[in-house]
Amino acid sequence: MKFGLFFELTVPAPYASEQEQQVYRNAIEQAVLADQLGFDYIWAVEHHFLLGYSHCPAPEVFLTAVAMVTKQIRLGHGAIVCIPEMNHPIRVAERAAALDIVSNGRLDVGTARSSTWTELSGFRIDPDTTKKTWDEYVHVLPKMWMQERFEYDGYSFSMPERAIIPKPVQKPHPPLWVAVSTKGTDIDAAERGLGCLGIAVTGLANQERATKEYRQRIRYCEPVGGAVNENVSTLNWLYCAEDSDIAAATALPMVRDFRLINSQLLWTREAYPTPAYQYRERPNLNPPEQRRAAVPGAHLEIPEGLAIGDPARVIREIKRWESIGVDLINFFVNSSELIPQAQVLDSLRLFAREVIPQFGKREPASDAAGVQAAGVQR
């Protein structure tokens, strides 16, 4: 099992510039520590206009900053929006190759097509077309990286023969993923030989079903790239403390906060009827998992599957994900900076010391000197 951190860069209201800057600084500091502690991935999203929810429209910039202050941890686009109005495919190929160079071959490329009306309409994108453009991108990007020269005449763009440079360090190219939040995309991933980058916190039963089908289908894939990236990742919450009740009291408010700010987004499937975005199920008003304890200070129940609690509980929950075939768990570690940075870092340290070794990984190195040397500002 591998572990990563997943950054949305949520910013608390009133979203002042100083708050944005602190969120970026905190995230980079967390990434530096994660690198030293033996985490495997840092992922950064691409979102636009999502006030409060994500102030990360330029992940290649953020990931470059992380690359400059880390040594081993892999850097992931979680994920690049594959729509020409947002990101021309030539620029995607160029920027990814450059980032792979400056990171010494540590880049993973997640691909996506956006799911909010907020973002699509902000760029005047036709929602009907996004599945087609995404599919086009994942077919052409590997060729852009592998071929000396490339020419193309396709659905969303065309170009005469040119040398697309630089080339990435990794051969044949960085591993490719697709962001998965709805049923069907995992099948798209399997059929194309792409990794499943889970971007919705899902339940164990759903994930087990989806992983099983993915593993079956990828055996017969027609790879879009030079290599098959057979990997399943899921998204989770991480807060590790010596006492589970303290962990719950600290972390469950951030889970609730994120759920509420996530719900503020205007989803395309809600606003714009199209086969390209369909409802999975209509949400009702009965959220039993969100109910607070009736008595202040009473035991808060941590939902199953979440990596929140003391090390023993966190190990137990992660083993459940491992048992259903998940290869990588990416963690949210904060939302709207509700948890003080020092506590987030302590949680990462405890997780690395007590949990990571249970999954066949090396002991983490000492981190104090590394943080100083990286010049990260608190």
Add this chain to the structure above:
Amino acid sequence: MIGGTADVQALAAQAPTVADLRTEPLTLTDADVFKVSFELGWEGYATLLPPALIPTNPPYATWLFLRVPDSPLGAFGLAQLQIGCRAGSAARGFVARTFIDNSRAGQALTERWGITTQPARIKLHRQYDAVQAAVAVNDRPILEVVARDALVLSAPDVSFNALMLLAHTSLGLRLIDIDLQVTVHQAERLKPSCTSFDAGAWRDTRIRPTNPIAATALLGDVTLPALRYVCDPLISALDGIEEIPEAEPAESGQRHGA
């Protein structure tokens, strides 16, 4: 987390009374349904919603037109403005205003579901590849919408948000959750444009349609359901949701999330 900032007491003064929340569902068969969504200007948007409900980004609103050829309430036309929002994490439309051209039907909607209505002339006219919809009060148009370039959809492509509205109930002043169910027989998506809109007639002069989103025209069965949930308008819906008791409130009823 920022919820709405509407003056709930001011809204309460105009809210209807629903004497008994235990209502039977009602299905309106073979209804013409026309749903038009627009983004709204940000100014004043939060004041349209009570604190229990959370604004969306961007703000948006939906006009829902119904043309019901026959029903236990008679034939009627209805036009309703719903302000897009969230109750907890669930997508909802907070009802701003409803107009109807059948007073008997309007009275039943008020008594059974808390949908306050005002009289108006409702027009919903389908052409080959366009739909025209309009609402007029005392012969004065307060909304005119035309939608063109129809594209055929299938049923899974179409979704409807549940409604929420404020009413006086046996449980107190509450937001009633109306989980509208629509069985789609045929549907099309169109591009809407709004040619006339009187915001004041729809509750607030600051309601300002801006970027058109989409229109959906469909033929289907619309079910107004039995009511299941209400919530306190003053606190987050995550904490203030109540399940409507099967018996009278004095005999049972347990508040969730208290």
